[in-house]
Amino acid sequence: MGLLLRAVNLRRVFVQGRRVVHALAGVSLAVAPGEFLVITGPSGCGKTTLLNVLAGMDRPSAGEVVLGDVAYSTLSEDDLSALRRERIGYVFQFYNLLPHLTALENVALPLRFRGWGREAAVRRAREVLEEMGLGHRWRHRPRELSGGEQQRVAIARAVAGNPDLVLADEPTGNLDSRSAARVADLFTEINRQGRTLVVVSHDPALVERAVRVLPMRDGSIAAGT
Ligand SMILES: Nc1ncnc2c1ncn2[C@@H]1O[C@H](COP(=O)(O)OP(=O)(O)OP(=O)(O)O)[C@@H](O)[C@H]1O
Ligand SMILES: [Mg+2]
Numbered sequence: 001m002g003l004l005l006r007a008v009n010l011r012r013v014f015v016q017g018r019r020v021v022h023a024l025a026g027v028s029l030a031v032a033p034g035e036f037l038v039i040t041g042p043s044g045c046g047k048t049t050l051l052n053v054l055a056g057m058d059r060p061s062a063g064e065v066v067l068g069d070v071a072y073s074t075l076s077e078d079d080l081s082a083l084r085r086e087r088i089g090y091v092f093q094f095y096n097l098l099p100h101l102t103a104l105e106n107v108a109l110p111l112r113f114r115g116w117g118r119e120a121a122v123r124r125a126r127e128v129l130e131e132m133g134l135g136h137r138w139r140h141r142p143r144e145l146s147g148g149e150q151q152r153v154a155i156a157r158a159v160a161g162n163p164d165l166v167l168a169d170e171p172t173g174n175l176d177s178r179s180a181a182r183v184a185d186l187f188t189e190i191n192r193q194g195r196t197l198v199v200v201s202h203d204p205a206l207v208e209r210a211v212r213v214l215p216m217r218d219g220s221i222a223a224g225t
Pocket of ligand 1: 014015016021022023041042043044045046047048049050
């Protein structure tokens with residue numbers, strides 16, 4: 001089978017006053033469909049920058065990202081946003097749920113943006129929350145949920161639309177070890193269902209469940225991996 005995702009020689013340069021930071025200094029990677037890849041590396045080595053570029057939330061200074069057969073550099077901002085909405089799920093370290101919406105509404109809203117009818121979106125949101133072990137919590141707002149529960153809502157939101165690719169940035173970084181293990185189990189389960197995962201994490205719970213681990217350092221992926 002072909003590759004799902006390719007990054008070719010990605011560079012991302014930030015200018016901070018007089019300092020020039022090479023957050024990505026030529027990163028290439030290839031992800032096959034169905035992989036569970038974990039990227040590790042010290043703080044500041046460029047992990048979040050890489051995920052943001054892979055998600056199409058940020059444009060690289062040079063290099064290319066290709067999802068399936070679509071090269072991001074050929075897309076307008078609107079088309080790149082549409083691609084992200086349709087094909088990519090993103091899980092943030094701090095959940096990023098909308099505080100005034102219930103768990104159910106948080107999961108259903110992106111489906112509505114993708115053109116799903118109200119009933120279908122609500123039905124699907126209920127189903128995924130159920131799968132995440134949150135069937136009894138769908139009426140709650142984020143502040144009424146624990147960190148682990150909020151992250152499971154965020155995972156439900158990321159996978160509800162059956163995206164081709166799920167990206168996650170330190171998804172257990174803010175959780176106690178029991179909640180973290182539960183979230184790691186959910187990622188394993190999601191991957192077993194055939195979904196492709198690229199996760200940034202130092203958490204042994206996630207690293208040991210990964211199918212492949214790529215160490216990153218100073219804006220590069222270490223040679224020989
Ligand atoms: N928007 C920005 N403007 C300026 N510099 C940035 C910006 N985003 C990231 N950087 C710099 O790029 C480098 C890589 O940052 P990045 O957030 O990708 O690291 P990270 O590996 O995710 O770190 P952490 O493990 O702490 O989350 C850092 O030196 C950071 O200060
Ligand atoms: Mg980061």
